[in-house]
Amino acid sequence: xxxxxxxxxxxxxxxxxxxxxxxxxxxxxxxxxxxxxxxxxxxxxxxxxxxxxxxxxxxxxxxxxxxxxxxxxxxxxxxxxxxxxxxxxxxxxxxxxxxxxxxxxxxxxxxxxxxxxxxxxxxxxxxxxxxxxxxxxxxxxxxxxxxxxxxxxxxxxxxxxxxxxxxxxxxxxxxxxxxxxxxxxxxxxxxxxxxxxxxxxxxxxxxxxxxxxxxxxxxxxxxxxxxxxxxxxxxxxxxxxxxxxxxxxxxxxxxxxxxxxxxxxxxxxxxxxxxxxxxxxxxxxxxxxxxxxxxxxxxxxxxxxxxxxxxxxxxxxxxxxxxxxxxxxxxxxxxxxxxxxxxxxxxxxxxxxxxxxxxxxxxxxxxxxxxxxxxxxxxxxxxxxxxxxxxxxxxxxxxxxxxxxxxxxxxxxxxxxxxxxxxxxxxxxxxxxxxxxxxxxxxxxxxx
Numbered sequence: 197x198x199x200x201x202x203x204x205x206x207x208x209x210x211x212x213x214x215x216x217x218x219x220x221x222x223x224x225x226x227x228x229x230x231x232x233x234x235x236x237x238x239x240x241x242x243x244x245x246x247x248x249x250x251x252x253x254x255x256x257x258x259x260x261x262x263x264x265x266x267x268x269x270x271x272x273x274x275x276x277x278x279x280x281x282x283x284x285x286x287x288x289x290x291x292x293x294x295x296x297x298x299x300x301x302x303x304x305x306x307x308x309x310x311x312x313x314x315x316x317x318x319x320x321x322x323x324x325x326x327x328x329x330x331x332x333x334x335x336x337x338x339x340x341x342x343x344x345x346x347x348x349x350x351x352x353x354x355x356x357x358x359x360x361x362x363x364x365x366x367x368x369x370x371x372x373x374x375x376x377x378x379x380x381x382x383x384x385x386x387x388x389x390x391x392x393x394x395x396x397x398x399x400x401x402x403x404x405x406x407x408x409x410x411x412x413x414x415x416x417x418x419x420x421x422x423x424x425x426x427x428x429x430x431x432x433x434x435x436x437x438x439x440x441x442x443x444x445x446x447x448x449x450x451x452x453x454x455x456x457x458x459x460x461x462x463x464x465x466x467x468x469x470x471x472x473x474x475x476x477x478x479x480x481x482x483x484x485x486x487x488x489x490x491x492x493x494x495x496x497x498x499x500x501x502x503x504x505x506x507x508x509x510x511x512x513x514x515x516x517x518x519x520x521x522x523x524x525x526x527x528x529x530x531x532x533x534x535x536x537x538x539x540x541x542x543x544x545x546x547x548x549x550x551x552x553x554x555x556x557x558x559x560x561x562x563x564x565x566x567x568x569x570x571x572x573x574x575x576x577x578x579x580x581x582x583x584x585x586x587x588x589x590x591x592x593x594x595x596x597x598x599x600x601x602x603x604x605x606x607x608x609x610x611x612x613x614x615x616x617x618x619x620x621x622x623x624x625x626x627x628x629x630x631x632x633x634x635x636x637x638x639x640x641x642x643x644x
Contacts, residue, residue: 197221197223197349197631198223198242198243198244198313198316199222199223199225199240199242200217200222200223200225200229200244200245200246200309201208201222201225201233201236201237201242201244201246202214202217202224202225202226202227202241202245202246202247203227203228203229203230203232203233203234203245203247203248203251203252203256204227204228204244204247204248204275205228205248205252205496206248206253206615207228209248209275209298210388212227212320213246213305214226216302216305216306217309220306220309222309225226225240225379228255229251229252229253229254230247230251230253230255230256230258230259230635231253231254231451231635231636232529232636232638233245233247233259233263233329234259234262234263234600235268235298235636235637235638235641236339236599236634236638236641237263237266237341238601238604238608239604239608240339240341241267241270241341241344241345241639241644242403242411242473243271243313243316244247244269244270244271244272244273244293244312244313244441245263245270245271245272245273246272246274246275246309247259247260247272247273247274248271248274248275248276249276249277249283249287250276250277252403252608252623255275256275256287257283257286257287257290258289258467258551260272260274260287260290260292260389260406261290264290264291265534266341266345267341267345267413268291268345269345269348269352270289270291270316270345270631271294271312271313271579272292272293272295273292273293273294273295273296273308273309273312273314273377274292274294274295274452275295275296275298276295276298277294277297277298282401282449284400286412293306293312293315294303294312295306296308300341301502305473307523314458314491316554321551324632332354332376332379332380332384333347333351333376333378333379333570334352334562335375335563336369336372336373337374337506337511337513337516337517338423338510338513338516339437339480339516340341340505340510340512342505342509342510343505343510343513343566344423346454346502346503346505347375347376347403348502349502349638350373350502351378351380353377353500353502354377354378354380354381355380355381355382358499358500359471359472359473359474359497359498359499359500360374360377360472360473360496360499360500360501360502360503361437361473361474361475361476361498361499361500361501362374362473362474362475362476362501362502362503362504363475363476363477363479363480363482363502363503363504363569364475364477364481364504364505364506365504365506365550365552366551366552366554367476367507367553367554368479368505368506368507368552368553369434369504369552369553370388370435370475370502370504370516371435371475373386373502373504374390374431374435374473374475375388375433376466377431377473378430378431378471379471381408381431382386382516383429383430383431383471386427386428386429386430386431387426387427387430387431387457388430388431388433389423389426389428389430389431389432389433390433391404391434391435392435392436392439393434393435393436393437393439394436394439395636397434398441399445401440401441402447402460403416403420403422403459403460404422404423404445405421405422405423405424405444405448405457405614406422406424406425406447406451406457406458406459406460406462407420407421407424407425407457407459408417408420408459408460408461408462409459409460409461409603412459412460412461412462413541416460416461419459420459421459421612422457422459424451424457424468424470425457425468427468427470428468428469428470429467429469429502430469430470430471431471431472431473432471432472432473433473433474433528434474434475434602435474435475436475436476436477436481437474437497438476438477438478438483438488438489440489442456442489442490443491445489445490446490447489447643448493449492449493449496451468451473452472452493452497453496455467455468455469456468465532465539467480471496472604473499480494480497480498481494482641484493484597495514496641504547506552507549507552507553507555507556508548508549511545511605511608511609512543512591512605513607513610514541514545514549514556514609515541515544515545515556515609517553517556518536518541518544518556518560519535519541521557521560522535522536522560522563522564523558524559525560525564528563529565530563532568532570533564533569533572533594534566535571535572536571536574536577537570537571537573538574539574539577540563540572540573540576540577541572542610542620543574543577543578544556544559544560544577544581545609545611546620547581559577559581560580562580563577563580566579566580599631599635600635602621603621603632603635604637604642605630605636606620606640607637607639609641610642611642611643612639612640612641612642612643613639613643614632614639
């Protein structure tokens, strides 16, 4: 069963499309305008979108452009009348997946829907927050459309052997993403070898990566195959690649170019078949500009790139992650903790989180360790956060162009509770409802 977003200003046609999709076993999410469609996308990412071309206000092509910028892998089907075929051809040149001419036959519609769903499935456009049966990504807990888009891109990249460079702040989950890439690749039956380049002493980096022969240096009492050879036919994950010394960058470049390694002290090289995923919390472009990282190695590693958002930019995941950590940690410490008391999750959701997911896990662990009952009190959360807690900016301080995103974020945090959202925004409910109406945001769509 797929989730399909349908957009049309004609209520009768919208209902007809919805009934047809329900008949075929799919879940239809209705939107009567482009603005409403965008708000629904902020809440849940569908498998595909079907939109009418001609609509008042934001038309189908404008909606497609807005969606395509944010979710370039989401297949979009266009509904069009006979006289607008040239417009649809233009739309398809811009990236629209396909079109159906009105009045349409149900068979023709479902043929295009099935074709789009095949692509959506291949790209990994899974339902946010529902990872059942998706073992390759089960360690990544999210309901964020931005993260779902990233995971869809990662799954697409996983099908090739191209080198991948992951950028993200410390604590955002770069190794988890690397493991998900490996688990979704054709090399998943082989090993993934993770290496923290910054944790290896400089004089031992070459030996650790490429191996050594017995007697190659003081302390080399036996042969060592090295981590690249250990990852043969699998994947090697080079974390904090920016910390690799310049001298070793030259040798790594040669290994990537020649696909062979020579252990320290050996006279011959041997072939290795390894997929390379690297990661850094610093922008390698800046390191190249500063002369600390080789430009040729950067291009070799950055065939395709992925950027993990900081936790502060995916606040809809904070409560989900906090509850996930709470359950796992309660089991580990043999405590009968069942939930956060009222106010606790709100404090977590509005904290700044400079340390990202790792910091959130640490805070939740402190709460679990110190909790003596079945609920984690809000005061306990506040103590664990110490001086790091901070509320979201009041609405009148938010920039005008981010107003809709701000409102959406508040509704995600409060699960669609307008009273709580208005309180966070420091506005009365009447004003807040007016703001929601101005942006055509339906609070009911955010209720758990």
